[in-house]
Amino acid sequence: MLFPTFVFGAFFVVVFVVNWLTRPHPAVWRPLMLAASVVFYGWWSWRFVFLLLATIVINWVVGHYAAASLRASDTAIPRVGTTARWWVGLGVAANLTILGVFKYWDFFAVEMSNLLERFGISNALPVLEYTLPVGISFYTFQAMSYIIDIGRGNVREMAPLDFAVYLSFFPQLVAGPIVRASEMAPQLAARPDPRHVPAAEAFGLILNGLFKKVVISSFLASEIVDGVFADPGSHSGPEVALAVYAYAVQIYADFSGYTDIAIGVALLLGFRFPQNFDNPYRALTLQDFWRRWHMTLSRWLRDYLYVPLGGNRKGRANTYRNLMIVMLLGGLWHGSTWNFVIWGGIHGVVLAVERLVREQRERSGAPPILPPGWGEVVRWLVTFHVVCLAWVFFRSESLSAAVEMLGALANFGSYAGTATPLVIAVTFGALAFQFMPADWFEGLRDGFAGLGWVAQGAVVGVSLVAIDVLGPTGVAPFIYFQF
Template sequence: MDFFIIDGAAVIRQLLYDPQNPLLFNNGFFVYFFFLLILFYYLFREKYTIRTLILSLFSLYFFYKASGSFVLLVIISAVIDFFLSNLIYKQKNFAAKRSLLALSIVSNLGLLFYFKYTNFFLEICNNSFNAGFNPLNILLPVGISFYTFENLSYTIDVYHGKIEPEKKFLNYLLFLSFFPKLVMGPIVRASDFIPQLKKPYVVTGRDFTEGFYLIVTGLFKKVVISDYITINFVNYIFDAPSLHTGMECLLAVYGYALVIYCDFSGYSDVAIGIAKWLGITIPDNFNSPYQSASITEFWRRWHISLSSWLRDYLYIPLGGNRHGTFRTYINLFITMLLGGLWHGASWNFIVWGGLHGGALAVHKLWSGLTKKEDKSSSWWGRILSIILTFHVVCLGWIFFRASSFDLAFQMMQQIAFDFSFDALTPFIDNYSSVLIMIALGFVLHFLPASITEMVKSGLERMPLVGAILVFIAFVAVYAFFKTAEPVMPIYLQF
């Protein structure tokens, strides 16, 4: 009978936040969490308010399990911007309206600055003025960069009259806290999200199939490809590049390019797939970015929700391309510089953003001189453009991944001055499985969209037992490649 005895203390520990094991999509606890959510959500699918309440409570609990008491920040942020947006909308006096918007911007950016940039600012003061400030013990709240930008876009859109403010606080709270996109995006606009909450819950066969496809392929990209390459190759090289040849360093950069894509796009795919099963559509966040033939095209395909946010709420307000060529280049550079800073309080991220800003300006200049669009005049010209763009992006990834300037420059120095194929044979012998995984990742990335659609159509026609077998096969592959050491998603730190 001891078999049926439940350890109450163990159950309670499982339900509480564990900083060593935060709740994410690849966490075993998530299966039970999502099963209960789907059960209650479906039972009350016809009751709009109850359905919204259930999804809000589950979302807040998910965030509590992912970040502990920082869940209060999401609630506080929702309260502030819900009331400020309604005050902005009702206010007839222009100066008062602008002051309320300023209050919203200051409160959102103030919280972001305190948690994310305080110690970076103190470090700058110490280095510049020998100030002697001690760093503060500040933990970075999970997802704060994402929901801060969602708050800002909402109040700014209300201020400009693009949308009317939401009248029900519960709807706005769910918009901000919706768990699939809360931790790592995509960054969603209220005008796209909130109206869907007021529609009947409908999930078509196509929605279920696409959700299933996105969840399985997203998890495969994250927990099989990205995690395996990270643990077994990329971390070794980037932690001590001077101990490896230029060939090894270059392949590690290629590996990291795949790692960060599979890690982030995989998580985004799972988020979009789960949302589809809940009857909510979240915009795509990636579109085969390494197929881009220019840096401009890359930013139309990479982290689409961030690049479109930077365009609409930073680049265009700065003047966009409305004030002459030189000013356009400056606006591009500033936008990407701040985009780099958004990623983290580090000079490496600022340099990464500056590199992309400079590359965007150069491409715009080149396009203006040649009068050519992103599409090359021939197939081989496009291939050369794709290869060049990929290597420009990889140069930026060196600064993005390296923990310091010194390690970034060591990486580039090894590639430039110590490149040799002398150790190629032992390298292949030692890292054959990693190289196969990298090759598989790039092959999947460059598959034509028509093949993806063909797979989705096949899944849609497949009976339920077939879908179960596919999922079992995925679990078997996951169990085989699963790393002993858990790998936190890269964008979790942003």
């Protein structure tokens, strides 16, 4: 993590108290919240604080001039619409350049070098070997959504300090969710009273996130996932299959756990973030999976890439092309290796096939192949295993490692002892939990909210101790910090 647990706890208490004291005074609150976010980010690396601040300045200036151009259009000045689009294009190019240099340049340089060497050409492109700035993909996408929405007339220009707080707000700075200006700006302007926040909901989210990360994700990583993916040939096929299922649970528990913590912390500070996960492993189609998994990224890719490319409005072939482009770029967003491209390609191909089959069946009016109930089971099994197949490439260190992992599924050698009853129970129990009724969770939340503050404090304290006891020694950083 960015902080050791006790340091982060102390940091948040200080920020919460400062928020409580200064929130009614925006002239004081905004600089202090910006400072807190800079300290939070700087704890990882002070060098990249300047990159974050530069991103804030560049995008606010671009947004300011794009908004000014649109305001000028009301006075019938010629070509102002073109000027606004020019500013938006400049801003998008600047953001992609920053992201490209720090995240993709070395990948491009190495691949170009390998390609040219096949033709006997020496490649002069340098390998920069930069450390990837944590969270750069998240805050860059937020910045682009702001300037694009200004160009579309969907949001108003934000004041400089408001925009700085929006882009650097520490709960979601390093791993999302991707919050849009249209969602954050009204809350910054409203200045909710920090004495009246949904504390029970917030603490419930934070505890749930900690349990998923510290207990579920870390346990599965240490007990089976890391070992099997490091050396799949030493494990039997059933153990390898279980490790793939366990990784599906691990990455969900890890990423949704961080999101729960971020949303809960933001709630305590008076802000409500959009939901980012909705039981994705209960999806019956891959399209439904992407409506439930990393929902803020899915909507970003839809609104700022898929729809501008033409969406499904320009014929079947273009629709399939657009799906592939979006998913391949979505894979690259996660990382600059061919494994992520293949991961996105698998999703793109299956999404296109799903759409093709659905359209053909709708045109032909063909009845369901399987009786009611069985059809849903088969669709769930297919969808879940497609997702797990793609996770193998997502998790593996290289393409050869992914191929080795898949090949080890047919390994009928000796049992290595990693598929313990507890690992099996945690993996499949976590998957079964996806199908729990929403009313059950709402009942728990309402019951916790109905307790007095002393009882709530006791529940939180006991829960934190239980999480600490159940979790393994040493907790790995959140997986999505690397993106």
